[in-house]
Amino acid sequence: MEIASDSHGNNGFPVRNKRVSLDIKGNRTDILMCTYDDYILVMVTQIGCMGTIVHARKEADVTVDPTFNVSVVFGKRDEPLLIACARQLIEHISSCGSSKPLVLSLGLKDHSPGVLKDVIAAVIEHRAW
Structure with a gap:
Protein backbone atom coordinates (compact mmCIF):
# COMPACT_ATOMS: atom_id res chain seq x y z
CA MET A 1 0.00 0.00 0.00
CA GLU A 2 1.54 3.29 -1.09
CA ILE A 3 1.34 6.07 1.47
CA ALA A 4 2.93 8.94 -0.44
CA SER A 5 4.84 9.55 -3.62
CA ASP A 6 6.67 12.62 -4.83
CA SER A 7 8.73 13.09 -7.97
CA HIS A 8 10.83 15.99 -9.12
CA GLY A 9 12.30 16.76 -12.52
CA ASN A 10 14.21 19.94 -13.20
CA ASN A 11 12.10 22.02 -10.76
CA GLY A 12 13.40 22.47 -7.23
CA LEU A 32 14.59 8.06 -2.08
CA MET A 33 16.09 7.63 -5.54
CA CYS A 34 18.41 10.19 -7.16
CA THR A 35 19.87 10.00 -10.64
CA TYR A 36 23.11 11.93 -10.92
CA ASP A 37 25.21 12.35 -14.07
CA ASP A 38 27.62 9.63 -12.99
CA TYR A 39 25.69 7.29 -10.64
CA ILE A 40 22.34 6.32 -9.18
CA LEU A 41 21.67 6.67 -5.45
CA VAL A 42 18.90 4.65 -3.80
CA MET A 43 18.20 5.02 -0.07
CA VAL A 44 15.70 2.70 1.57
CA THR A 45 14.97 3.06 5.28
CA GLN A 46 12.59 1.72 7.87
CA ILE A 47 14.73 2.99 10.76
CA GLY A 48 15.07 6.68 9.82
CA CYS A 49 18.76 6.50 8.93
CA MET A 50 20.95 5.21 6.12
CA GLY A 51 22.04 1.76 7.32
CA THR A 52 24.34 -0.44 5.23
CA ILE A 53 25.76 1.21 2.11
CA VAL A 54 26.54 -0.99 -0.90
CA HIS A 55 28.25 0.00 -4.15
CA ALA A 56 27.41 -1.97 -7.32
CA ARG A 57 28.64 -1.53 -10.88
CA LYS A 58 28.77 -3.35 -14.17
CA GLU A 59 32.26 -4.25 -15.34
CA ALA A 60 33.04 -1.86 -18.21
CA ASP A 61 34.99 -4.14 -20.58
CA VAL A 62 32.58 -7.07 -20.59
CA THR A 63 30.07 -7.05 -23.45
CA VAL A 64 28.93 -10.69 -23.52
CA ASP A 65 27.59 -12.13 -20.26
CA PRO A 66 28.27 -9.03 -18.17
CA THR A 67 29.70 -9.32 -14.68
CA PHE A 68 28.91 -7.06 -11.77
CA ASN A 69 31.07 -5.89 -8.90
CA VAL A 70 29.15 -5.47 -5.63
CA SER A 71 30.79 -4.48 -2.35
CA VAL A 72 29.79 -3.15 1.06
CA VAL A 73 31.15 0.35 1.60
CA PHE A 74 29.87 0.83 5.14
CA GLY A 75 27.85 -1.32 7.51
CA LYS A 76 27.00 -5.00 7.79
CA ARG A 77 29.47 -7.04 5.75
CA ASP A 78 28.05 -10.38 6.87
CA GLU A 79 24.61 -9.96 5.24
CA PRO A 80 24.69 -11.78 1.87
CA LEU A 81 21.06 -10.86 1.15
CA LEU A 82 21.96 -7.15 1.10
CA ILE A 83 24.62 -7.90 -1.52
CA ALA A 84 22.06 -9.94 -3.49
CA CYS A 85 19.60 -7.03 -3.33
CA ALA A 86 22.18 -4.61 -4.75
CA ARG A 87 23.16 -7.14 -7.44
CA GLN A 88 19.55 -7.56 -8.59
CA LEU A 89 19.08 -3.80 -8.76
CA ILE A 90 22.31 -3.15 -10.73
CA GLU A 91 21.39 -5.97 -13.13
CA HIS A 92 18.00 -4.32 -13.68
CA ILE A 93 19.56 -0.88 -14.14
CA SER A 94 21.99 -2.35 -16.66
CA SER A 95 19.21 -4.16 -18.53
CA CYS A 96 17.41 -0.80 -18.87
CA GLY A 97 20.40 0.49 -20.81
CA SER A 98 22.14 2.51 -18.09
CA LEU A 116 14.23 -7.57 0.33
CA LYS A 117 12.12 -8.95 -2.52
CA ASP A 118 9.46 -6.31 -1.78
CA VAL A 119 12.14 -3.58 -1.58
CA ILE A 120 13.53 -4.58 -4.98
CA ALA A 121 10.03 -4.64 -6.49
CA ALA A 122 9.20 -1.20 -5.05
CA VAL A 123 12.44 0.37 -6.29
CA ILE A 124 11.95 -1.08 -9.77
CA GLU A 125 8.29 -0.04 -9.89
CA HIS A 126 9.02 3.54 -8.86
CA ARG A 127 12.44 3.83 -10.49
CA ALA A 128 13.93 7.23 -11.24
CA TRP A 129 16.42 6.23 -13.95
Whole structure:
Protein backbone atom coordinates (compact mmCIF):
# COMPACT_ATOMS: atom_id res chain seq x y z
CA MET A 1 0.00 0.00 0.00
CA GLU A 2 1.54 3.29 -1.09
CA ILE A 3 1.34 6.07 1.47
CA ALA A 4 2.93 8.94 -0.44
CA SER A 5 4.84 9.55 -3.62
CA ASP A 6 6.67 12.62 -4.83
CA SER A 7 8.73 13.09 -7.97
CA HIS A 8 10.83 15.99 -9.12
CA GLY A 9 12.30 16.76 -12.52
CA ASN A 10 14.21 19.94 -13.20
CA ASN A 11 12.10 22.02 -10.76
CA GLY A 12 13.40 22.47 -7.23
CA PHE A 13 16.27 20.14 -6.46
CA PRO A 14 18.51 20.06 -9.57
CA VAL A 15 19.03 16.28 -9.47
CA ARG A 16 16.29 14.03 -10.88
CA ASN A 17 14.82 12.29 -7.85
CA LYS A 18 11.80 10.42 -6.59
CA ARG A 19 10.53 9.81 -3.06
CA VAL A 20 8.10 7.09 -2.09
CA SER A 21 6.72 5.96 1.28
CA LEU A 22 4.99 2.61 1.51
CA ASP A 23 4.28 -0.28 3.81
CA ILE A 24 6.49 -3.35 3.48
CA LYS A 25 5.61 -6.25 5.76
CA GLY A 26 4.04 -3.94 8.34
CA ASN A 27 6.87 -1.38 8.42
CA ARG A 28 6.75 2.12 6.96
CA THR A 29 9.46 2.17 4.30
CA ASP A 30 10.82 5.40 2.83
CA ILE A 31 12.61 5.23 -0.51
CA LEU A 32 14.59 8.06 -2.08
CA MET A 33 16.09 7.63 -5.54
CA CYS A 34 18.41 10.19 -7.16
CA THR A 35 19.87 10.00 -10.64
CA TYR A 36 23.11 11.93 -10.92
CA ASP A 37 25.21 12.35 -14.07
CA ASP A 38 27.62 9.63 -12.99
CA TYR A 39 25.69 7.29 -10.64
CA ILE A 40 22.34 6.32 -9.18
CA LEU A 41 21.67 6.67 -5.45
CA VAL A 42 18.90 4.65 -3.80
CA MET A 43 18.20 5.02 -0.07
CA VAL A 44 15.70 2.70 1.57
CA THR A 45 14.97 3.06 5.28
CA GLN A 46 12.59 1.72 7.87
CA ILE A 47 14.73 2.99 10.76
CA GLY A 48 15.07 6.68 9.82
CA CYS A 49 18.76 6.50 8.93
CA MET A 50 20.95 5.21 6.12
CA GLY A 51 22.04 1.76 7.32
CA THR A 52 24.34 -0.44 5.23
CA ILE A 53 25.76 1.21 2.11
CA VAL A 54 26.54 -0.99 -0.90
CA HIS A 55 28.25 0.00 -4.15
CA ALA A 56 27.41 -1.97 -7.32
CA ARG A 57 28.64 -1.53 -10.88
CA LYS A 58 28.77 -3.35 -14.17
CA GLU A 59 32.26 -4.25 -15.34
CA ALA A 60 33.04 -1.86 -18.21
CA ASP A 61 34.99 -4.14 -20.58
CA VAL A 62 32.58 -7.07 -20.59
CA THR A 63 30.07 -7.05 -23.45
CA VAL A 64 28.93 -10.69 -23.52
CA ASP A 65 27.59 -12.13 -20.26
CA PRO A 66 28.27 -9.03 -18.17
CA THR A 67 29.70 -9.32 -14.68
CA PHE A 68 28.91 -7.06 -11.77
CA ASN A 69 31.07 -5.89 -8.90
CA VAL A 70 29.15 -5.47 -5.63
CA SER A 71 30.79 -4.48 -2.35
CA VAL A 72 29.79 -3.15 1.06
CA VAL A 73 31.15 0.35 1.60
CA PHE A 74 29.87 0.83 5.14
CA GLY A 75 27.85 -1.32 7.51
CA LYS A 76 27.00 -5.00 7.79
CA ARG A 77 29.47 -7.04 5.75
CA ASP A 78 28.05 -10.38 6.87
CA GLU A 79 24.61 -9.96 5.24
CA PRO A 80 24.69 -11.78 1.87
CA LEU A 81 21.06 -10.86 1.15
CA LEU A 82 21.96 -7.15 1.10
CA ILE A 83 24.62 -7.90 -1.52
CA ALA A 84 22.06 -9.94 -3.49
CA CYS A 85 19.60 -7.03 -3.33
CA ALA A 86 22.18 -4.61 -4.75
CA ARG A 87 23.16 -7.14 -7.44
CA GLN A 88 19.55 -7.56 -8.59
CA LEU A 89 19.08 -3.80 -8.76
CA ILE A 90 22.31 -3.15 -10.73
CA GLU A 91 21.39 -5.97 -13.13
CA HIS A 92 18.00 -4.32 -13.68
CA ILE A 93 19.56 -0.88 -14.14
CA SER A 94 21.99 -2.35 -16.66
CA SER A 95 19.21 -4.16 -18.53
CA CYS A 96 17.41 -0.80 -18.87
CA GLY A 97 20.40 0.49 -20.81
CA SER A 98 22.14 2.51 -18.09
CA SER A 99 25.85 2.04 -17.39
CA LYS A 100 25.75 4.12 -14.19
CA PRO A 101 26.93 2.48 -10.98
CA LEU A 102 24.56 2.17 -8.02
CA VAL A 103 25.02 3.34 -4.45
CA LEU A 104 22.39 1.60 -2.33
CA SER A 105 21.66 2.36 1.31
CA LEU A 106 19.52 -0.15 3.21
CA GLY A 107 18.35 0.77 6.72
CA LEU A 108 15.90 -2.07 7.30
CA LYS A 109 14.42 -3.56 10.47
CA ASP A 110 14.23 -6.98 8.81
CA HIS A 111 16.67 -8.47 6.29
CA SER A 112 14.50 -11.45 5.37
CA PRO A 113 14.19 -12.58 1.73
CA GLY A 114 10.53 -11.47 1.60
CA VAL A 115 11.31 -7.93 2.75
CA LEU A 116 14.23 -7.57 0.33
CA LYS A 117 12.12 -8.95 -2.52
CA ASP A 118 9.46 -6.31 -1.78
CA VAL A 119 12.14 -3.58 -1.58
CA ILE A 120 13.53 -4.58 -4.98
CA ALA A 121 10.03 -4.64 -6.49
CA ALA A 122 9.20 -1.20 -5.05
CA VAL A 123 12.44 0.37 -6.29
CA ILE A 124 11.95 -1.08 -9.77
CA GLU A 125 8.29 -0.04 -9.89
CA HIS A 126 9.02 3.54 -8.86
CA ARG A 127 12.44 3.83 -10.49
CA ALA A 128 13.93 7.23 -11.24
CA TRP A 129 16.42 6.23 -13.95
